[in-house]
Amino acid sequence: MHIESLALKNYRNYEELSIGFENKVNVILGENAQGKTNVMESIYVLAMAKSHRTSNDKDLIRWDQDYAKIEGRVQKQHSSLPLQLVISKKGKKAKLNHIEQQKLSQYVGNMNVVMFAPEDLNLVKGSPQIRRRFIDMEIGQISPIYLHDMSQYQKILQQRNHFLKMMQLKKQTDETMLEILTEQFIQMAVKIVRKRFEFLHMLENWAKPIHQGISRGLETLQISYKPSVEVLEDQDLSKMIASFEEKFSKVKSREMDRGTTLFGPHRDDLLFFVNDRDVQTFGSQGQQRTTALSVKLAEIELIYSEMGEYPILLLDDVLSELDDYRQSHLLNTIQGKVQTFVTTTSVDGIDHQTLKEAATYEVAAGVIKKVH
Ligand SMILES: Nc1ncnc2c1ncn2[C@@H]1O[C@H](COP(=O)(O)OP(=O)(O)OP(=O)(O)O)[C@@H](O)[C@H]1O
Ligand SMILES: [Mg+2]
16 A cells, blocks of 8 residues: 555644655655654554654644644555544544544554654663553554454553552452452453464564574574463463463452552563574664564565555664665565655665665655655
């Protein structure tokens, strides 16, 4: 799929923008702080209804304005789809084909994107929270059911936490009620855990050969889920539920003491291993970077295999950070099949045929002009 046109109103430093893109590599050139990342982010937000760099939607609205609007037209193999997202202080409204969607989980996934930005190194180096966010966003792109389950999970988690807080404060003593909440919590938790296992398994299958290629056959990548409740990927559902029940009965008094839910998908993590060693702890900077790149390239293939269309690739400020070999590897992979946006302050030093043939745009102070 590719995005044909984009229109912004009061989005970050863009007062008004209306622009067409080409179904190949689009290079966005500009000095620092002119709006390169902002335009990439707006494409990402149009697809995901969430930013990759802030969880506060209000940040996206141009200062002193009441709302921001992103509109785009996405061309797929068999259809052309107009999308619209309006972000106001009251919340978000999304339209597909000019029809307002009641649920964002129905909206997300109609346009697929993969973003690769410098902060993606945190996927390997950063906190578990960053990795959980990554899994959730990526599964959400290919599975509306997961997004729905995730919001149900958040609801029951909040209820259970609230109840435990009351118990901690001795304002509540009803243990039967806690058991009911725990049972409901477990039902949702196992759904999430199973889907995450399944997703990471697919991701690993795609990422392994890619990582082998980038490391010139020297490194083997493994990705594994690290659940906070000891369950196994191939366990059947009833066994998994039993493991959760056992865990929660063991930690009941501790949870009442602490006033919060101590285990579950909101506490899980994932691990990357290169040649059997944890990359987060033992990996060099280069290995960590290769891992992040392999994961992103794997996502492109995973989305293609699940959705039947390649996603749109957004490379914000990363091309110049990669060495020549990784750069060519990346550009060769996408060549001709993935609409790609590349931002950079200068194309010097990026010597690849793909970029020579790219459409080029210049951005200055929130205004974009096509150069060639
Ligand atoms: N909500 C907002 N309203 C208005 N301006 C904003 C808002 N949020 C960010 N900006 C401004 O947008 C400008 C451009 O930011 P952006 O991150 O797109 O720069 P960039 O071109 O990617 O620069 P760099 O090369 O340093 O990455 C910044 O000066 C920033 O202060
Ligand atoms: Mg930037």
